[in-house]
Amino acid sequence: MSPRRSAAESKETRAQIIDRARVIASVAGLDGVTIGRLAADLGMSKAGVLGHFGSKEALQLAAFAAAVDNFVRQVPATVPAAPPGLDRLRRLCGAWIHYLESDGTTPGGCLLASAATEFDGRPGPVRDAVAEATRRWLDVLAAEVHHAVDAGELARDTDAEQIAFELNGVALGTNQAVQLQRDPAAGTRARRAVDRILAAASA
Amino acid sequence: MSPRRSAAESKETRAQIIDRARVIASVAGLDGVTIGRLAADLGMSKAGVLGHFGSKEALQLAAFAAAVDNFVRQVPATVPAAPPGLDRLRRLCGAWIHYLESDGTTPGGCLLASAATEFDGRPGPVRDAVAEATRRWLDVLAAEVHHAVDAGELARDTDAEQIAFELNGVALGTNQAVQLQRDPAAGTRARRAVDRILAAASA
DNA sequence: CCTACCGATCGGTAGG
DNA sequence: CCTACCGATCGGTAGG
Numbered sequence: 001m002s003p004r005r006s007a008a009e010s011k012e013t014r015a016q017i018i019d020r021a022r023v024i025a026s027v028a029g030l031d032g033v034t035i036g037r038l039a040a041d042l043g044m045s046k047a048g049v050l051g052h053f054g055s056k057e058a059l060q061l062a063a064f065a066a067a068v069d070n071f072v073r074q075v076p077a078t079v080p081a082a083p084p085g086l087d088r089l090r091r092l093c094g095a096w097i098h099y100l101e102s103d104g105t106t107p108g109g110c111l112l113a114s115a116a117t118e119f120d121g122r123p124g125p126v127r128d129a130v131a132e133a134t135r136r137w138l139d140v141l142a143a144e145v146h147h148a149v150d151a152g153e154l155a156r157d158t159d160a161e162q163i164a165f166e167l168n169g170v171a172l173g174t175n176q177a178v179q180l181q182r183d184p185a186a187g188t189r190a191r192r193a194v195d196r197i198l199a200a201a202s203a
Numbered sequence: 204m205s206p207r208r209s210a211a212e213s214k215e216t217r218a219q220i221i222d223r224a225r226v227i228a229s230v231a232g233l234d235g236v237t238i239g240r241l242a243a244d245l246g247m248s249k250a251g252v253l254g255h256f257g258s259k260e261a262l263q264l265a266a267f268a269a270a271v272d273n274f275v276r277q278v279p280a281t282v283p284a285a286p287p288g289l290d291r292l293r294r295l296c297g298a299w300i301h302y303l304e305s306d307g308t309t310p311g312g313c314l315l316a317s318a319a320t321e322f323d324g325r326p327g328p329v330r331d332a333v334a335e336a337t338r339r340w341l342d343v344l345a346a347e348v349h350h351a352v353d354a355g356e357l358a359r360d361t362d363a364e365q366i367a368f369e370l371n372g373v374a375l376g377t378n379q380a381v382q383l384q385r386d387p388a389a390g391t392r393a394r395r396a397v398d399r400i401l402a403a404a405s406a
Numbered sequence: 407c408c409t410a411c412c413g414a415t416c417g418g419t420a421g422g
Numbered sequence: 423c424c425t426a427c428c429g430a431t432c433g434g435t436a437g438g
Contacts, residue, residue, distance in 0.1 A: 010423090013423085026324065027324040027325065028324070028325070029232070029234070029321060031232070031234070031235075032234075034415080034416070034417085035416080035417065035418085036415065036416070036417090044423075044424090045423070045424055045425075046417085046418085047418085047419085047420095047423075047424070047425080047426095048423045048424070050417080050418070050419095051423070054418095055417080055418080056416095056417060056418090107324065108323065108324035109320065109323060109324065113320060114320035114321070114323075116320075116379050116382075116383045117312065117316055117317035117319075117320050117321070117378075117379075117382070118232060118317070118320070118321065119383075120311065120312060120379070120382035120383040121229065121230040121231070121310065121311035121312065121382065122230065122231070127383075130383065131383050131384060134379070134383060134384065135384065161392075162392055162395060162396070165376055165380065165392045165396065166372075166373070166376070166392075166396050166399075168376050168379070169372035169373045169374075169375060169376025169377070169396065170369070170372045171372075172372060172375035172376055172379065173368055173369070173371050173372025173375055174372070175320075176319050176320075176323070176337070176371070176375065177368065179319075179320070179323035179324065180319045180320075180322075180323040180330075180333065180334050180337060181334060181337065181338065189364075189365055189368045189369075192365060193365070193368065193369050193372065196369075196400075196403055197399075200399055200403060213407090216407085237431080237432070237433085238432080238433065238434085239431065239432070239433090247407075247408090248407070248408055248409075249433085249434085250407075250408070250409080250410095250434085250435085250436095251407045251408070253433080253434070253435095254407070257434095258433080258434080259432095259433060259434090407438105408437105408438080409436105409437095409438090410435105410436085410437090411434105411435080411436080411437105412433105412434080412435075412436095413432105413433100413434100414431105414432075414433090415430105415431085415432070415433105416429105416430080416431070416432075417428105417429100417430090417431105418427105418428080418429095419426105419427080419428075420425105420426085420427080420428095421424105421425095421426090421427105422423105422424080422425090
């Protein structure tokens with residue numbers, strides 16, 4: 001009955017809704033996240049679900065933000081705070097590929113990849129959030145490349161944004177190979193492609 | 204009133220429905236192709252639209268097949284029947300990138316790319332069609348690589364499937380850069396990436 | 407290819 | 423967080 005307990009429970013319910021929405025979205029897309037289905041899955045009423053967000057769009061934004069959090073936890077956050085440079089960049093790519101191969105918490109594949117094609121043609125806050133998340137990750141990758149150049153491990157004339165573009169392409173191809181083709185060699189191909197990209201840029 | 208004219212008109216109507224569905228799908232996804240919207244766009248009744256296909260799934264399959272036809276017309280079919288080898292492979296990749304940069308007939312980007320993430324987690328005939336189309340295109344690319352190896356233009360130990368995987372990744376990254384990031388440098392980056400992949404495999 | 411209709415589900419609101 | 427409800431739209435059918 002205390003407001004504190006009530007608020008904590010509400011927060012927990014909200015978190016459950018968001019995580020369930022994130023999982024549904026990975027399979028059915030962010031548009032496939034319907035309030036009725038969430039309510040049925042969680043044993044709640046539709047109004048109970050919607051009350052936490054106010055609109056479907058707000059729910060989609062929350063689910064996508066949770067997918068970004070999940071990506072950060074499984075990729076950059078797993079890389080030890082080692083000195084920046086080529087080794088850390090390699091580890092980052094390795095964690096990325098591992099996440100794409102087997103993210104135990106997202107059955108339908110990387111939501112950043114699928115939301116990009118789902119929303120790229122539809123203006124609005126969701127599209128903006130997806131574009132910004134992708135943009136920021138590409139910037140992180142380019143910054144890592146710069147560190148490796150500064151450390152003398154990659155050639156002085158390396159185009160950091162080009163490397164980020166190419167690594168991102170490898171990731172999107174890996175996601176497709178895993179999810180659509182169910183290609184067991186996807187991870188191996190991905191690691192080989194990353195090695196070749198970084199080798200070509202080596203000092 | 205002649206049956207012949209009627210049948211021809213019906214075929215034409217059907218073609219119009221399919222092409223409209225293909226365009227809608229490029230923006231809203233294959234699931235975003237609704238019978239009611241098609242009917243409104245084309246000034247027809249819903250039953251008139253549905254009668255040509257029998258079910259929404261059949262309509263989605265027809266729209267996707269039209270997208271594959273469009274891809275073939277804009278990419279492999281634009282490459283002259285030159286002798287197989289590295290030059291033809293380069294031209295093929297150039298046409299592919301050009302199609303991704305500016306397909307005038309598909310406002311929302313390549314449907315092969317978007318349908319892959321839309322349906323990769325949903326079993327059924329549409330998923331099967333998407334997976335097969337992608338598989339076949341990767342096979343075409345690998346075959347072109349083999350030709351270039353046979354011609355002595357690429358190294359004997361070139362892994363043709365690996366090259367196809369990497370080229371496909373470049374294409375998916377290009378599609379994302381064009382459609383989501385609206386990056387005007389996407390085409391340039393894509394051509395540079397392709398050049399590097401083929402240069403690394405050169406004999 | 408049409409009108410007229412079906413049950414189901416959609417996002418969302420009122421009121422508690 | 424619930425019940426009860428709204429108008430709109432969904433895919434699809436009957437019958438012509």
